[in-house]
Amino acid sequence: MNVTLKQTLAARGLALNPWTGFYFLQSLLINLALGYPFSLLYAVAFTCVLHVLWRAAPRTQKVLIGVYSLVAAFYYPFGQAYGAPNFNTLLALHSTNAEESTEILTIFPWYSYFIALFIFALGVIAVRRKREAKRTWSKIDLLCLLFCIGVAFVRPVQEIAWDGVFRITKIGYPAVRFVHDVAISNQQVLDEKARLAQFAHLKDTWTVLAVKPKYHTYVVVIGESARRDALGAFGGHWDNTPFESSVNGTLFTDYISASGSTQKSLGMTLNRVVDGKPQYQDNVVTLANRAGFQTWWFSNQGQIGEYDTAIASIAKRADEAHFLKNGDFEADKNTKDEELLKMTAQVLSTERTQPQLIVLHLMGSHPQACDRTQGKYANFVTSKETSCYLQTMTDTDQLLSKLYDQLRNSGDSFSLVYFSDHGLAFKERGKSVQYLAHDDKFQQNFQVPFLVLSSDDKTHRVIKARRSANDFLSFFSQWTGIQAQEIATPYRFISNQKAGQVYVTNFQLQKVDYNHLGTDIFDTGTH
Template sequence: MTATVKSASATRRVAFSLWPGFYFLQSLLINTALGYGVSLLYAAASCCVLLVLWQLAPRLQKTLTGFWTLLAASYYPFGQTWGAPNFNTLLAMHATDVQESAEMLTLFPWHSYAVSLVILALGAVALWRPRTARPRWELLHSAALVFSLVCYFILPVHNYLTGWGLTLLETGYPTGRFVRDVIISNQEVMQEQARMKQLARQKDAWTLVSVKPRYHIYVVVIGESARRDALGAFGGHWDNTPFASRVKGVFFQDYIAASGSTQKSLGLTLNRVVDGKPQYQDNFVTLANRAGFQSWWFSNQGQIGTYDTAIASIARRADEVHFLKDGNFEASKDTSDEQLLKMTAQVLAVPRSQPQLIVLHLMGSHPQACDRTHQQYREFVQSKETSCYLYSITRTDNLLAQLYQQLRDSGESFSMAYFSDHGLALKQRGTAEQYLAHDDAFRQNFQVPFMVLSSDDTRHRLITARRSANDFLHFFSQWTGIKTRELVSKYRFISGEPAGKVSVTSFKLQKVDYNRLGNDLFTGADPKLPGFR
């Protein structure tokens, strides 16, 4: 009898000794899945929390385990690509339609989903753990409780000692940080959207000084997700821009986007910005309208609502607006940028006395690029998605060539500007699953093409002076000949004059010195990247 009791006790002790290791592995995967990187300290602390809760409140422990398992498994692919939740990820969630969401799910490599399944499997095992007799409170439990509490207070105490104040809700535990970041970022997005809607309905505050347009037709083509080093015309290693590489015009070799995602970048680019905040009523469309231009906005991106995204807010100020996609499920079918040329052809076919502003907003090279190119590419480069991305650049180049010819055929004087909203970063570099996605850690996330083609250009001109999208309205004012008191330019945009220091806005809404960012080169010089030339 005594031997049987000892054997059962030994079996329980062996089983118990396995659970700390299991909880540590589970905690490490969950914490990493939430986008905060690998932290052995907080993985151990989370493990201790699970051990203590199993001793004191096993039902609560299983409830929390189930919740965090589902959340971590769902978020893992996103966390590995975009990191922890921030203003940009919550803004994207608000502004993404059904089609873009479906495309996003096919963007991630298969092994991301494999890890998600592992997280789910570990969670299932943890939920299966039977609760038999109440175990004794042992020294291990006391040590786990003390260690978990110490780890909880590490970050609050550190913040207090460095002068940031004592905030107990700001813990270093990834699960706690995740909840806090989601709540705060979502509040910031909601506040910004409420401010945008309020300002978007207000009358613009432009005060005109003079209007002297040089051309009769002005066209702004807003590209999507085109990083500059992917274009042959801007130094890329692929001859994928036959039109832009040869056409006469002005090409900016060092133009820097305002931010790394569409809504935030264009919100800072196309609106007047005061104290870091876009004034949505004062944008380049309302400036043109105020100057007596007739304005047109044609978009291949979803609008979702009238004022619920920064871009829709600007677009709705144009005299004529048309979206190929409305943003709802029924209307989110695949549409081609080339369909926008039918609209420009109709506008240009009718002679008009007013100066014209035509805006085209493309889907361009938005991930997944293979959906943009209908799975087609011309040259295989490392992976199918990378190959499609380079070919999507060619398709945009072809659209620009057709639009340029339409303008020439109109017989009117014209000037056409093209730039991309932001670049992308290479993910899963050097593998067969390599793809490109939004990021804000590298210079290439902000290095985008910018060119201006006019009816009176006589040569292919390169400008190497650095320019910032934060100064786009100054360019627009000089380009269109619209002078206003609210825009006082310090330099000529189309020139070699220096423009000063350039900052970009991170996904956490922080101003970052562009020169301090790292590099994510797309040159093909790395011997570890087979398939590049």
């Protein structure tokens, strides 16, 4: 009886074929792998797409499922850490050298690669499915066709409520969104690189009104990927920054970075920004040059080309620029930030009449943190990588201490500012493989340390007033005594004055109210 019933249902196309469940599993995994929020609707709809294509054009279906299984397998580890493709991920793809790529690949947990291989294996099985005898379309086939077409219009119709425009390109299928987002984000990156190339050789447009430096030597130390809550001096749970915790100077405990990734954040921090776009020729280095300062840029970050990243473009405007790494395949990823102190020692050993601006760009706490510390750490917290991350804060603290001693021993008056470009977010939270990666959804992605140490400081001062990296040029002007017509100074940066609402730029290049972001608490567990 059951056999007869199944044969009858199969003849009418009403029985669930095992391949239906197989395609549903693939749809779920592809959705997950591409970094988009889980949607049962689109998983079912994509299952219908695969089913309909198998009925109508099996070769096309095999190509489609083969390509997406391969893409999903490759992207799965990245999707879990960084989400769907956006400006930041495409910029990283354009800017990352071989060394950084290797580091990124080693930070993901082993099971991410296992799942990626599983997705690929399912794709191989689907591609090897044998053709079946042709049969007429059933009601189920037609319903699947209508359903997957109807679902394609869900997101475009929803978009009308947002901006009143119907765009068929806004189809919500993750497989379609991935292609769309990669194309759009890649074009944004190419446009930004074109702007960078356009501005690279342009002269600055600064109009300097006055130059009254209080100190002889100004030093900017740019940290990397340092969350404020990982430093004891700034409220972290660990006593891992003894120098910063005790030195005479000013610490800001509510400084917010401009964005969640190095290039975008520093691009908007160090350059003059007009209508949300950095004017790459007008930056802190060209302003100091225009004011008669002698400028130096020393970096432990890789330089891929002379002007192909926002930071390299700024660096090359200095009178002297030196990179410990050139970004080639032989670049030594274990080059220590401390090597930069040999360069500052050379600069400070010679008497100079001009005021000096020295910029140090650290590797700091860049993932993978254990590569920075050679796997060593003082406190174990949740995972080895998290523990190494805390250790990098101590390493940077020691560098600042040695640099401070160099400046004091030079005999000249000085002022030093240290801040980080952005923070990070926890991934695989609470697990033995917990690590930190770039993100833009949490306040902690933008909460970074900021301190100013000067040769005439007499006390250890803490300022709790909120400050934004979008106002860094205003700070730089007040700090160095270089007044320029293009820089507004609406409030005293080193003060307790309120500075208004703070916005950050997310990875989709949208301005977001910092107060509306979620939280990503640093767990102190030591199991």
